[in-house]
Amino acid sequence: MAPETRYVRSGDFDIAYATVGDGPLDLVWVPTWISHLEHLWEEPRIAALLDRLASFSRLILFDRRGAGLSDGRSGAATLDDQVDDVRAVLDAVGAEHPTMLAMMEGAAMAAVFAATHPERVRALALYSPMVCAMRQPGGFEWQDTPEEREARVREWLPSWGQGVQAAVVAPSLAGDPALRRWWGALERLTAAPSAAAGHLDMMGRLDVRGVLPSIQCPTLVLHRTGDTMFDIRNSRYVAEHVPGARLVELPGTDNFIAVEPEPILAAVEEFLTGTRRPTVSDRVLATVLFTDIVDSTGHAARLGDRSWRDLLERHDELMRAEVERHRGRMVKTLGDGVLAVFDAPSRAIGTAVAVRERVHDLGLRVRAGLHTGECELLGEDVGGMAVHIGARVIGEAGPDEVLVTSTVRDLVVGSGIGLAERGETELRGVPGAWRIYAVDD
Numbered sequence: 001m002a003p004e005t006r007y008v009r010s011g012d013f014d015i016a017y018a019t020v021g022d023g024p025l026d027l028v029w030v031p032t033w034i035s036h037l038e039h040l041w042e043e044p045r046i047a048a049l050l051d052r053l054a055s056f057s058r059l060i061l062f063d064r065r066g067a068g069l070s071d072g073r074s075g076a077a078t079l080d081d082q083v084d085d086v087r088a089v090l091d092a093v094g095a096e097h098p099t100m101l102a103m104m105e106g107a108a109m110a111a112v113f114a115a116t117h118p119e120r121v122r123a124l125a126l127y128s129p130m131v132c133a134m135r136q137p138g139g140f141e142w143q144d145t146p147e148e149r150e151a152r153v154r155e156w157l158p159s160w161g162q163g164v165q166a167a168v169v170a171p172s173l174a175g176d177p178a179l180r181r182w183w184g185a186l187e188r189l190t191a192a193p194s195a196a197a198g199h200l201d202m203m204g205r206l207d208v209r210g211v212l213p214s215i216q217c218p219t220l221v222l223h224r225t226g227d228t229m230f231d232i233r234n235s236r237y238v239a240e241h242v243p244g245a246r247l248v249e250l251p252g253t254d255n256f257i258a259v260e261p262e263p264i265l266a267a268v269e270e271f272l273t274g275t276r277r278p279t280v281s282d283r284v285l286a287t288v289l290f291t292d293i294v295d296s297t298g299h300a301a302r303l304g305d306r307s308w309r310d311l312l313e314r315h316d317e318l319m320r321a322e323v324e325r326h327r328g329r330m331v332k333t334l335g336d337g338v339l340a341v342f343d344a345p346s347r348a349i350g351t352a353v354a355v356r357e358r359v360h361d362l363g364l365r366v367r368a369g370l371h372t373g374e375c376e377l378l379g380e381d382v383g384g385m386a387v388h389i390g391a392r393v394i395g396e397a398g399p400d401e402v403l404v405t406s407t408v409r410d411l412v413v414g415s416g417i418g419l420a421e422r423g424e425t426e427l428r429g430v431p432g433a434w435r436i437y438a439v440d441d
Helices: 044-054 079-093 106-116 146-159 177-190 193-204 209-214 232-241 262-273 296-303 305-325 345-362 385-394 406-411
Strands: 006-010 013-020 026-030 058-062 099-103 123-127 219-224 246-250 283-293 329-333 337-342 366-378 381-383 402-405 419-426 433-439
Touching: 006 079, 013 044, 013 079, 026 044, 026 079, 026 106, 044 058, 044 262, 058 079, 079 106, 079 345, 099 106, 099 262, 106 123, 106 209, 106 283, 123 262, 146 193, 209 232, 209 283, 209 366, 209 406, 219 232, 219 262, 232 246, 246 262, 283 296, 283 305, 283 345, 283 385, 296 305, 305 329, 305 337, 305 345, 329 381, 337 345, 337 385, 345 366, 345 402, 345 406, 345 433, 366 385, 366 406, 385 402, 385 433, 402 406, 406 433
Parallel strands: 026 058, 026 099, 099 123, 123 219, 219 246, 366 402
Antiparallel strands: 006 013, 013 058, 283 337, 283 366, 329 337, 366 381, 402 433, 419 433
16 A cells, blocks of 8 residues: 655645655665656555565655656756755655665766765665766767657657556566556656656756766666666666766666566665665765956955955855855855855856846946866865866856856756857866856846
8 A cells, every 4th residue: 555645845846755664774766757656556566666675674755846746747847956855855754864766867866966965875776777868979879869869759748648658668568458557547647748748858958977976875776688768888887987886787678677676676675784874975066156256456446445345245245145045155255256065056056147136236247157076075165176177167257157067057957047058168277178158148
């Protein structure tokens, strides 16, 4: 039987969640976007799998924003939103150091959460993970081109809710009418076709490859070698780029995790129950924001030392208020600018845009540069290559410009933030060429 569904507030939305089991280990089931908390239990194979997981854990389940029993059905949620939702669910159930089992594109959300909050995640188990949805140079030539993906979506959507996709995720059960009926109902209960189109569009733009090296917790990657839905090279890539990750390749052609799940469950149980508690790390994935007052020397010369100091204080107060409003942390002032860090790139961009507008009331103009990467925590300060890159990006910005790297661009897909490409440039002291984008008004 399905456990009791509860709700927790995350931003402006209610996120549905449930728990089952009372084992010593907190295990978060990170679903794909096709999910419905209560309907999952109507499929005997899924019910048996969830019961098995709950036999050695307190299993924590939830529906993602915009799907199933969670609200926000106006469209797909950004990765920032989803990370916030996971945190809200964990706080609601009092899970301080959970493990996570994530599947397909749910692995991207789990990866970002683990890299951003290394002190919270005990371990990750990723089944058939997808961290980059479309063909890219440098290792993802097996993925669909944008045109091929668009054709697949056009073919799928007219049959949404009819269960046709059951034969794709579980080819060994293609003749099972009960599975097809259950899958059709799952699609209908997840979202309407128009909302499904939004989810599929955002999923097609998914690319979190840059996050993988920042994952610090023990990580297990599982994939069936003959999976006809997701190429095993996705999992091999993840295992190669997450430090210390272990890859387990299993026989079979089905992507559906509930088909003959015992080898998967055995590997997951052995891996998760033998992991250690996390230690406080001095590295974390974060978005760094640098701002700088345009022509500060000219302002100081015109105003005089005292008036300029008073204006700087008003500028710093404004900056601090906007950083705190967007849930960031002011690291330090830099004379005529600031350095701040955020756990979500969209909030860092929101801060930069808000500050850019508000300083006009002070008679000032600013420029801003952002990058997301691994930072070293040095007491109240931060360091590392990510900080170095952010400092170089702001050097490329003109008055009123907010510039971001391609890493930031990849992580704010689906947020509605407009970004105009500014081409590639070399950043002094940073290897390689970097693609830069400007936040578009």
